[in-house]
Amino acid sequence: MIEPRSRRTSGKVVLVGAGPGAPDLLTLRAARALAEADLVLYDALIDRAVLDLAPKAAKFSVGKRAGRASVAQDTIHSLMVQAARGKKTVVRLKCGDPFVLGRGGEEVLALGAAGVRVEVIPGVTSAIAGPGGEGIPVTLRGVSSGVLVLTAVPEEPCLRVLARQDPKLITCVLLMALGARRAIVDGLAAAGWSPKTPAAIVLGAHGPRAHSWTGTLDELAEWVIPAGLEELPGLVVLGDVVAASERIRSALGVGQRDVVTESEVRLGSA
C-alpha cells in the first residue's frame, strides 16, 4: 500500500550503487548522496574511502559475506524505515548496482509499502566492469553481441538458463560462482557444451589485489585460488570473448606479469 506523497515524512532512503570496488568508480551523484547522508547502511566489501565521503553520517555494516552472520533483510528494512520516519536521510550503500542481484527491488517495495520516499542511484556493476577491468570486454564486434549476467546460486535455475546458451554468440558472466564451479562444469558438460569453451575467473576486480585466470571450461573447477585471495569476490566468465581478448589484455597491461615471465624465460633459454 503506497501512501500519498503528502503524508510521507520528510526523511528519505537512497539506494546507492557503490560500483565494482575502487572508490573512484563511484558516481558523482552517489558521492553527493553520501555527503548529505545522516545514516549509511553498507554492504560488506565497501571500501573505507567510500565511507569517508559521508563525514556527518552514522555508519553501520549490514553486510552479507559467504559463511558469516549478517543482518536479516527484514531488519535492514526496519532500520531504513525508522530512520526515514525520524526525518533522516539514509543511504543504503550496495556493491555494484542496486538492481543487479542486489535486492534493490525488494528494498524499494518495502520502503514504498511503508510510505517512505525512496530513490535509486545506479552504479557501475561488477558483472560488466569486473571482466572489463581484467581486459575482457563482455561484448566484442564479430565475437559476442551480448552478455548474460546470472547468479550461480542457487545452482539449478542457473544451469537451466545456462544450458540454453551458445557461448559462441554471447558472453556469460556468473556471479557468486566460485563455489559452484564443479556443478557448473558438470552441468554444462551434460548440456552439451564443449569442454574447450573459453573460461575466465576474475577475483577482486578493480581492487588492489585484482587477479584473473583464463583457460577452458574443463579446467575451471580445478584452478586453485592463490593463497591470500580466497576472500575476494569472484566471478566466472564463459564464452569465446575470453579467448579473443588476449591481445586486449596485453594492450591494457593485464596479466603483464605472465607476459614478462615468458619473455624472461625466452631470454634465459636463448
Add this chain to the structure above:
Amino acid sequence: MIEPRSRRTSGKVVLVGAGPGAPDLLTLRAARALAEADLVLYDALIDRAVLDLAPKAAKFSVGKRAGRASVAQDTIHSLMVQAARGKKTVVRLKCGDPFVLGRGGEEVLALGAAGVRVEVIPGVTSAIAGPGGEGIPVTLRGVSSGVLVLTAVPEEPCLRVLARQDPKLITCVLLMALGARRAIVDGLAAAGWSPKTPAAIVLGAHGPRAHSWTGTLDELAEWVIPAGLEELPGLVVLGDVVAASERIRSALGVGQRDVVTESEVRLGSA
C-alpha cells in the same frame, strides 16, 4: 604487434564510459580524466555539462546516430593514435560503458597495435540503468535471477539468441531495438514466445525527457513513440520482471502520471 612499454610515447588514450545520460552519473574517475584531457573525442548524445568537465581540452564529436553521417571507425583510431603520439592525453568519451556494445574492444586493439598506452574507465551502462531509471529492476528475487543484454541490430543473430531464452527466468534488454520491433515480435512469435510476455520500452532514460511504456509483446510493435521523443535513444525490455515491477515503479514515482490519470477516471465515474 604491441610495442614494449619503453618505446611508447608519453601520451595516452583513456576510453571513458559517460554513463546512461545524466551528467552526474559519471564516475569520479571519469571526471578526473576529463579534467586532465587535452583532447576529447565524444559520441553523439553526450550531455554538454559532461564536456564542460574538460575545460582545457579541444573537443570533437565523432558520434554515430541512426541515419546520420558519422566519422569512420578507422578515422577515430587515427585521430587517437596521432594525438597520443603528439604526447596528448586523449579521452574517448562513450555513452554508457565502453565494453557494452561500444566498440571499446576494437579501439583498445587498434591503440595497442599502434603502441599507444590505453586505459579504460567503466561507466554505468544504459542497458541496466535505463530500465532501472524507469523503475524496472533487471533482476528481482523470485522473478528474474539474471539479465541478458543484446543488440537488436543486426536482427538475425539477435533473434537466434533471444529464441532460446525463457522470459519467465531472466530479463532480456535489447539495445537499438526500436526500429526492429516488428521483426522481434514476429520472430519471437515464431519461436513460441507467449504474445502476453510482459514488455517495456524505455526512451531517454535518466534524461530530462525520460519516458517509458509497459505492456505485452503483442503490443510492442504498435506502440507509437510520442511526438518529440523520436530522437531519444530507446531500449526494449522483455520478461516477467516488467509486470512484477509495477509497485516498484509506483514507489519510485515513475509513471505516476498514468496512475493519477487512472484515479481521476475512477473518481470521475464514481
